[in-house]
Amino acid sequence: MRFLEEMLGSFGALEEIRALPIRWDRERFRFWLQQDYPFVEALYRYVVGLLAEAPQAHRIPLVHTLLATVEELDWLLAQGADPKAPVHPVRQEYVDLLAEMGALAYPYRLVFLYLLNRLFLEAWNAHVEGDGPWQELSEHWSAPEFQAVLFDLEVMAQGQLPHLDPQVVAHYLGRILEMEKKTWSLLL
């Protein structure tokens, strides 16, 4: 968490996202998973783009990250997500942001991949609880294997800091936080 907190600096947006009075239930979960599909598909493409440029030392954690997105897509399909369903404008905006960030230099893309994952998990842990079909996903994300991949991504992201312009990072981090807030607000 230290790295994330340093990057967030003066951004209060994570606290705002955590504090959203989300009403989480089976109906909202169905909406969430349908809208998660196009986002995870975009994330898959984003990670493939990273793998195309990754040095050998970064590849294993990135391949495991890619595998996690493929497994999540399978899981969403098994839960009834329809890949051809219309995409909510808020999700489309996030998908477009990912595509835009996919054109940045490798060090930025790697750092944002870590931050995206970390922010999402912080919000998920703050809002998702109780019994339901989402437990399998919660268990997946809290499993030691996935935590180990996240830890590797964090170490790799920290290694990129000397190559980053803090203003560029702040710009995109602000937009990622805005998209996370908008996305979670769909469940109010």
Add this chain to the structure above:
Amino acid sequence: MRFLEEMLGSFGALEEIRALPIRWDRERFRFWLQQDYPFVEALYRYVVGLLAEAPQAHRIPLVHTLLATVEELDWLLAQGADPKAPVHPVRQEYVDLLAEMGALAYPYRLVFLYLLNRLFLEAWNAHVEGDGPWQELSEHWSAPEFQAVLFDLEVMAQGQLPHLDPQVVAHYLGRILEMEKKTWSLLL
């Protein structure tokens, strides 16, 4: 093996490769592994290119194929391969062929990925034996996990057959076989 044999049709090249009087020893293995590095690096890029276009149902076996190339690169490095060493012209020719095939349509690239892997393994099994530092690699390729990935690739490749022009397949298969023969002939 049926699929491979059908694709090979009138090509006698696999038998020729199997019949090469290779002298396999530690010295030749050192040469082989150094020259294998740039080829596996090219194969890594080839598989990343496939993942960029793969439908969801193809992604898990392709991610596992990618993971196998990353692990092989790590293994080659651990055995002393130098990523900056000069590349033998024969290996460079094979690397260039992979890059050329990387521009083909997805169904061809998928079929050739399977055929490349299969042909290599047929040749490896015919030529590599005895005790030595290569046993770990032999065990990796004969492990049930890798055999399962190859089986998945074969099924996926067979599913592409209706989309292929047999003349294009024959052209590239001929060139792949030529490169395999040239590569193994470096060990005579």
